[in-house]
Amino acid sequence: MEIKERVPLAIARFQPQEKHIADLTDFNRDREKLEKELGKDIDEGKFSAPGRELAPDIAGRGLTAALNKHLSYREGRKEKVYRDGKSWPTLGVGANLAEEHILATFKTLKKFPKEVIEDLQGLKKLSDSEREKKAKDIEKQFANITFSNQEIDKLFEASFQVAEKDVKEAFNKGVWEERRLKNGETVKVWNGQKVDSKAWEKQPELVRAVCLDLSFNTGGPGLRKYKSFLRAVKAEDYRRAALELLNSKDYKDNKKKTDPNHGLALRRLDAAIELGKLAEERENKR
Incomplete structure (x- = not known):
């Protein structure tokens, strides 16, 4: 599909119904730019290898076991x-x-x-x-x-607990609050100081898996640099979250097969495709 047709269609389909304001600006002001630059990678992209899709594994094995298998592939075992x-x-x-x-x-x-x-x-x-x-x-x-595998699994459990702790700390701080403007318009405004202790548990297991994979890969401090990604996830705007994964240096600087960290770009693309599919599923149910 031509970009002039695809981008407006994606924006119309996935744009949140309410305006989101963060740092005194429209959070989605650059959405058209992101869709033009990166939307095609989500819509036409392919997983890095057969069987690397997380969603079916989570449904069959559960979150922790699916991540163990997934990260064993990503990180090596x-x-x-x-x-x-x-x-x-x-x-x-x-x-x-x-x-x-x-x-x-x-x-x-x-x-x-x-x-x-x-x-x-x-x-x-x-x-x-x-x-x-x-x-x-x-x-x-x-x-x-x-x-042994049993010993390696024990280490994985320890790593998983810390990755989850890092994600929760990054994820639970900051909320979208509903505000009514003087003109009667209802908007969502980002409050970065407020804590929602249940925000993490509210997310679908697939989204939690993507965030945990990111935490394993980057560590807690690295995860917090994905500020717009985390805000998009908390807005349940999974299309925007997918675009933000691809808007990262991890993806943009390593897209070529000859790049030394090309595997990092593939990892972000796989996650973006998963979130793109989730966004489509949710839209289809509306």
């Missing part, structure tokens, strides 16, 4: 300790052993020498060059140790 980014000893589904919550679980898996645990605890205090050298030493010490 390693039975031996390796270095992620040269400086961080990592195991299983992207579990950084220098992180306090991961290390606490890691210590329960096997009997490790006290010195090794102390080395892991001290990694964050080192300079980049010192950390890289120490991480190499740690990797060598674990070279002959293989961890």
Whole structure:
């Protein structure tokens, strides 16, 4: 479909009925621009690999089990300790052993020498060059140790709990409040200070899975940078949320197959396609 036909159709179909005001401006002022630039990627995009769609897996396995499978594909599932980014000893589904919550679980898996645990605890205090050298030493010490699926799942559970905590902290702060203007128009205004402790639980499981995948990938601080994405999700405007995933540097800077982080772009596109389908389903039910 030509862009001059597709964009107005998408805007008419998915534009919220009420105006949303954030930071004193219309939250959807740039919607046409986003649809022109990125809407086609959602509508005509394909999943990065067969069977990578989250929605059917969630329906069949439940949220946690589906995410375990999904993230094992995204992050890899390693039975031996390796270095992620040269400086961080990592195991299983992207579990950084220098992180306090991961290390606490890691210590329960096997009997490790006290010195090794102390080395892991001290990694964050080192300079980049010192950390890289120490991480190499740690990797060598674990070279002959293989961890079982059960042990890897325990680490995943610890990672999942922290990712969910990070998402809830980012997600529950800020609400769209209904306001009536002097001209009688009803609008939604963003209040970034108000907390809605139930906001996370109100979201469909697929949306929670997409947010958790983002948290696993970026960490809590990285997730909070997706400000417009989170606002769109909280407005239940899943088409806009999909567009915001593709409006990120993660996607735009890595779209070419030759880009070193092309897998990151595919990850964002997969999630955007899922949210695009959810937006369509909801519109079809109206």
